[in-house]
Amino acid sequence: MNEFELLRNITIGQYLPADSYLHRLDPRAKILAAILVIAAVTFTPSLVGNACLLAAALALVRVGRIPLAYALRGLVPAVPLLVLLAVMQLLFFGRNYDPTSSVVFQWRWLAVTIVVTAAVLKLVVVSAARFIELLLVTSVFTLSTKTTELTLGIESLLRPFRRLRVPAHELALVVTIAVRFVPTLALEAERLMKAQASRGGRFGGGRWHFVTRVRQLLPILVPLVTYALRRGEELIVAMEARAYTGGTGRTAYTVLASGPGDWLAVCIAAAFLAAMLLAPFPA
Amino acid sequence: MQDAGRGALSIRGIVISAVLAAVAILLGATRVGFIPTPTGIAATIMHVPAIIGGVLEGPVVGAIIGTIFGVYSFFYATVPMFKDPIVAIAPRIFIGIFAAWTYWSLRRMSELWAIVLAAIVGTATNTVLVLGFGVARHYLPAKVAWVVGITHGIPEVVVAVILSVAVLLPWKRAHRGQARARV
DSSP states (O other): OGGGOOGGGOOSSOOOOOOSHHHHSOHHHHHHHHHHHHHHHHTOOOHHHHHHHHHHHHHHHHHTTOOHHHHTTTHHHHHHHHHHHHHHHHHHOGGGSOTTSOEEEEEEETTEEEEEEHHHHHHHHHHHHHHHHHHHHHHHHHHHOOHHHHHHHHHHHHGGGGGGTOOHHHHHHHHHHHHHHHHHHHHHHHHHHHHHHHTTOOOOOOTTOHHHHHHHHHHHHHHHHHHHHHHHHHHHHHHHHTTOOOSTTOOOSSOOOOOHHHHHHHHHHHHHHHHHHHSOOOO | OGGGGGTSOOHHHHHHHHHHHHHHHHHHHTSTTEEOOTTSSOEEOTTHHHHHHHHHHOHHHHHHHHHHHHHHHHHTOOSGGGGSHHHHTHHHHHHHHHHHHHHHHHTTTOHHHHHHHHHHHHHHHHHHHHHHHHHHTTSSOHHHHHHHHHHHHHHHHHHHHHHHHHHHHHHHHHHHTOOOOOO
8 A cells, every 4th residue: 555655755845853053044044055055066067176065065964963864865766876877978978078088998899989088087976976965955955944934035035026026925925835735735646546546546567668657647647636726726715705915015923033143154155156166176 | 816917926826836836746756747668767747737837827827836846856856967956947947938838829729739739848848958958067968868858758748748638628618618518
């Protein structure tokens, strides 16, 4: 019956309570700092830079008082994919990627030639390192931030853009409703799967049965989306009946208050991003 | 909707974005949205809610659903290529926008074909942009991207078309009062 337990396997907004600087950080500052650090990881192509980033990501895990094994949970299922990625990069890039780079390894068999250049080797290492760094950073962020804090933070950060007609409050409400609806829809999906199963429907089947899989899924997916839309219509009526008027003039129960300690994190992250982008790393 | 005129999101826009984004998150979180294929890389239908949202409520709603789907898939990705915000988030914003534009420009001709083409365009946007950014960021060599695009793009298009038509056509008819019970 394991296949029907959808609700239990959902990992959204997994908060790990702890008393750390990152947990106490103002969500606005934390979102900004996270964006800056993610940008630093995304745009650093050098080996030395990625070594610095890996050290920084590990430091973040430490500061957040999150067990390293917990932050790295996503790594185990990803190992085969990382290997696949590395093999693909090694086999196919060859001289097409940076032709000026020196050849490290060459192998020829009949018409097949495999060339591995130093640039490709560097690319493999950087891709893997970047994945681990982003895994750590995003884990620390999701494990140290509650979903309510996140939506409050998004709303507050978007508020200055209201003049550009960006609906800050409405967007935060979209996120809140979406997160709230996921368990409801998971229950409905379970119900639909059980209903199908009780009528002899079967799920699963290997990767060679693509068409069968799709035919099994459609009787679940179509009613699921229709159910979501119908629940949505009910919610629309409920909100209109209660005269929901959007964000203008609305006050909040929780008011975010940030101190210098919070903005210090943003400054450190910004300085870090600037250092990563401007530093002349040798490799 | 009175607040639609103010440029803000209408109540309908907020709720439909939210429930369809929840469907996309659910499909990702439960792995129901990934269909294993013989090549080992799963085909996805997680982008279909963005297409449906774009067709029902327009490009803004489609873009919001796509963005939430993209951010979710970035945060919870286990595939190295999707742990890159440029590959995971940026392409997804455009799925609903292009699907909505396609639907709007064609709906006067035929409701059915407008939905079919919106689903095709939306899925193609996802496949082409994700693989394109993947190549640009050196996760995939161009040759591999072409092969993946053909072996996965086509089944994804077929599933997306079936799902979009099956959901949207009766929904639109029911809301226009054209639906008839058929036995």
